[in-house]
Amino acid sequence: MDEKLQPVRDAVLKRNPGEKEFIQAVDEVLESLGPVVSRRPELLDASVIERICEPERQIIFRVPWVDDAGKVQINRGFRVEFNSALGPYKGGLRFHPSVYLGIIKFLGFEQIFKNSLTGMPIGGGKGGSDFSPAGRSDEEVMRFCQSFMTELYRHIGEYTDVPAGDIGVGGREIGYLFGQYKRITNRYESGVLTGKGLSWGGSLVRTEATGYGTVMFVQDMLASRNDTLDGKTVSVSGSGNVAIYATELAQRFGANVVTASDSSGYVHDPKGIDLELLKQIKDVERGRINDYVERRGGSAKFIPSGKGSVWEVSADVALPCATQNELHGKDAKALLSNGVVAVAEGANMPTTAEATRLFQNADVLFAPGKAANAGGVATSALEMQQNASRDSWGFDYTYDRLREIMRGIHDNCAASAEDYGLPGNYVAGANISGFMKVADAMLAQGVI
Ligand code: NDP
Numbered sequence: 468m469d470e471k472l473q474p475v476r477d478a479v480l481k482r483n484p485g486e487k488e489f490i491q492a493v494d495e496v497l498e499s500l501g502p503v504v505s506r507r508p509e510l511l512d513a514s515v516i517e518r519i520c521e522p523e524r525q526i527i528f529r530v531p532w533v534d535d536a537g538k539v540q541i542n543r544g545f546r547v548e549f550n551s552a553l554g555p556y557k558g559g560l561r562f563h564p565s566v567y568l569g570i571i572k573f574l575g576f577e578q579i580f581k582n583s584l585t586g587m588p589i590g591g592g593k594g595g596s597d598f599s600p601a602g603r604s605d606e607e608v609m610r611f612c613q614s615f616m617t618e619l620y621r622h623i624g625e626y627t628d629v630p631a632g633d634i635g636v637g638g639r640e641i642g643y644l645f646g647q648y649k650r651i652t653n654r655y656e657s658g659v660l661t662g663k664g665l666s667w668g669g670s671l672v673r674t675e676a677t678g679y680g681t682v683m684f685v686q687d688m689l690a691s692r693n694d695t696l697d698g699k700t701v702s703v704s705g706s707g708n709v710a711i712y713a714t715e716l717a718q719r720f721g722a723n724v725v726t727a728s729d730s731s732g733y734v735h736d737p738k739g740i741d742l743e744l745l746k747q748i749k750d751v752e753r754g755r756i757n758d759y760v761e762r763r764g765g766s767a768k769f770i771p772s773g774k775g776s777v778w779e780v781s782a783d784v785a786l787p788c789a790t791q792n793e794l795h796g797k798d799a800k801a802l803l804s805n806g807v808v809a810v811a812e813g814a815n816m817p818t819t820a821e822a823t824r825l826f827q828n829a830d831v832l833f834a835p836g837k838a839a840n841a842g843g844v845a846t847s848a849l850e851m852q853q854n855a856s857r858d859s860w861g862f863d864y865t866y867d868r869l870r871e872i873m874r875g876i877h878d879n880c881a882a883s884a885e886d887y888g889l890p891g892n893y894v895a896g897a898n899i900s901g902f903m904k905v906a907d908a909m910l911a912q913g914v915i
Contacts, residue, residue, distance in 0.1 A: 468494070469501030471511060479520045486569030488791055492576050492816060493520055495823075495835075499898035502887045507906075513914075515906045522575065524548040527568070528618040530596055532610045534603075543567075544615050546594035548628055549575040552908035555626055556592030557582055557844060559633030559662075562611075562640065566597045573791070574633070577815055578844070580901030581837040584876050587848035592628055594619070600635050612643035619644075620651050625658030625854075631847050632662040634790065637708060638674070657854035661847035670850035672865040673843075678712025678788065679866075680842015680873045681813040681834075685784060686720065687877040688809055688832040688893070697721035699808075702782035703740075704728045705789030706749045706756055709813040709840065713786050714740055726780050728789060729756040732771040735780050736763060781805035788813030796821035803829050812836035823894065830891075838880050838897040845872045 468476060479493050497516070504511050530542040545568060548556040558578040561570070571593050579591030596615060600608050622628060632641055641662045648659055657668035665671065672679070682696070689695055699722045703710050706727045714724045723739045729749075734740075734756055741763055748754040748762070760769040778785065778798035785802050787794045791814065799822035802810070810826055811834035812818060818826075818833075826833040846869055853859050860868075876897075883903075884896030 468498055469504065471504055472497045472500060472516065475516050475520070478517065482521075483569070483572070486572060488573035488816070489569045489576060491820065492573040495816075495820065495894070496576075496580065496898045496902065499895040500902060503899055503902065509910070510906055513910060515909050518909065519550060519579065519902075519905065520576070522547045522549045522572065523551060525568070525572075526622055530598065530611065530614050530618070532607075532614040534607055540611075542596045542598040542611070544594070544596045544618060545571045546619060546622055546628070546630070547571050547575040547592060548622070549591045549593070550579040550905060551590035552905050552912060553583055554588035554590045555624075556628040557589035557631070557847065558591055558593040559595075559631045560636045560640075560644075561593070561595035561633040562598045562600055562635035563595070564597055564599045566595045570791075571595055574815055577837050579905055580898060581841045582844055583901040583904045584838055584879065584897060585841050585845040585848060585872055586875060587845060589629075589844065589848055592630075593633075594630055595633065595636075598635075600640065605639070608640065609643045612640055613647040616644050616647035617651065620648050623648075623659055625656055625851070629658065629847075629851065630660055631844070632708070634707065638662065638664055658851050661850045663850070668850075668854055670846060670853055670865060671860065671862045672869055673846045673850055674708065675712040675715070676846035676869055677709045677840050677843030678714070678813060679716045680845070680869060681709070681713050681786060681788070681811050681839045682716040682720065683842065683870060683873040684834050684839040684877055685717075685786070685809055685811045685832075687874055688811070688834060691881065692832070694808070695720070696784070699723070699783040700725055700781065701784045701786060702726040702777060702780050703786045703788055703813075704733070704777045704793060704817070705787075705814065706745060707789070709843075710786075710788035711742070711746060711749065713788050713813050714742055714745070717784075717786070718742065722784070725782065726777050727756060727759065728777045730772065731755050731757065732769055732774070733777040734759050734767060734769055736767040738766060776801070778802050783808050785810045786813050787817035789817065790814055791816040792819055794818045794822050796825060798822060799825040803831070807831055810834070811839040813840050815840065827892065827894070832891075833893060835894045835897050837901060838876050838893060841876055842869050842873055845869065
């Protein structure tokens with residue numbers, strides 16, 4: 468890290484003890500900004516980087532609700548409104564037992580730069596709870612969402628803060644959250660949440676956008692080396708929203724996707740994942756990944772977690788689409804020894820710093836999540852545009868807008884990396900390009 472940035476990093480570490488994912492995300496950005504502060508020293512004079520590392524507002528609240536057995540349960544809710552230089556705070560809600568302040572802050576921090584990269588007028592934020600919807604009845608999930616929104620509603624709004632989904636928060640949860648917001652406020656404010664159902668203000672392509680966008684980014688990276696996805700073997704982790712739609716578009720582009728996973732283990736299906744079966748099990752039945760192997764038969768195998776890693780499977784392209792820090796140094800070595808040529812983060816920060824370095828040193832095309840998975844939030848911004856104009860666009864039109872946005876992100880990252888003497892380094896390109904726009908807006912808006 469550049470020595471001028473070391474004191475900033477030390478201060479962040481001191482102020483945020485125990486928040487290791489947040490520190491990891493800050494480190495990754497600060498590692499890229501050395502050449503920027505050398506060229507633009509006024510950013511240090513105005514403490515822009517210190518300010519970006521400190522959320523504008525952090526809300527932590529109790530979420531009491533009653534389970535099906537009549538017992539009162541207590542969870543903790545969070546909303547971190549990180550940066551509003553470019554627009555209202557925008558970022559998803561995560562419901563997962565691992566959620567604590569450090570996870571929400573890492574996600575909110577990443578979101579600032581991701582949202583900037585989309586070119587849309589949206590600031591960065593994130594929220595969630597340590598509640599786990601897994602194994603809960605629909606009624607329990609509804610009661611939890613209603614209680615969560617009973618506090619959250621006072622902090623959000625279409626011009627203030629616009630949440631969406633993330634791990635554990637899909638169409639069902641957004642529906643319950645929106646219903647409670649409407650009930651409390653007596654306002655049909657479509658623009659307060661994104662990821663809504665199609666008949667009540669949602670956008671076509673939003674469901675597919677994150678996974679599709681990740682694959683579009685891979686397509687553009689490969690094209691920079693006169694290569695394509697056609698005929699490539701692809702390994703994907705996860706089997707949620709991002710993984711399923713990354714698999715779908717990769718298959719459409721001629722790739723053979725051979726893996727899927729969840730927290731219980733992974734599936735290796737050398738003939739190619741049967742996506743309709745995977746969707747039925749994960750989306751409709753909310754089942755586990757080994758159900759896939761039982762029903763698929765043939766050469767498909769289930770490897771339980773702890774008995775192997777999805778990254779041991781030989782692949783040309785790897786798409787980590789599950790969760791943070793799921794691809795470690797040893798996994799990167801396994802992928803490299805099997806000849807991987809491109810890795811794109813569908814999830815947020817799935818690759819550890821060590822694994823990222825290994826890929827970059829081996830000249831593997833590596834796309835960081837804040838660029839590669841920005842298609843989801845970009846399409847959320849398209850949903851906001853449709854809500855504001857009370858319009859709804861067709862699938863092909865929205866898909867083409869997403870395609871154009873992803874190409875723009877790819878080209879901007881590549882150009883920024885080149886401009887700062889780091890050609891082909893998409894991590895530096897994404898950090899610099901995302902940061903500059905926010906920093907310039909903050910300078911223009913004064914010390915706030
Ligand atoms: P989902 O809840 O739909 O799916 C998450 C998937 O990852 C599931 O298969 C889940 O398995 C697995 N997973 C989650 N946590 C763990 C864990 N600790 N260990 C192993 N597997 C785990 O979430 P999404 O697909 O929406 O999100 C996936 C990633 O993409 C996250 O990093 C998210 O932040 C990121 N992202 C999502 C966007 C979106 O639009 N949805 C936008 C941009 C980024 P299990 O069911 O067993 O827990």
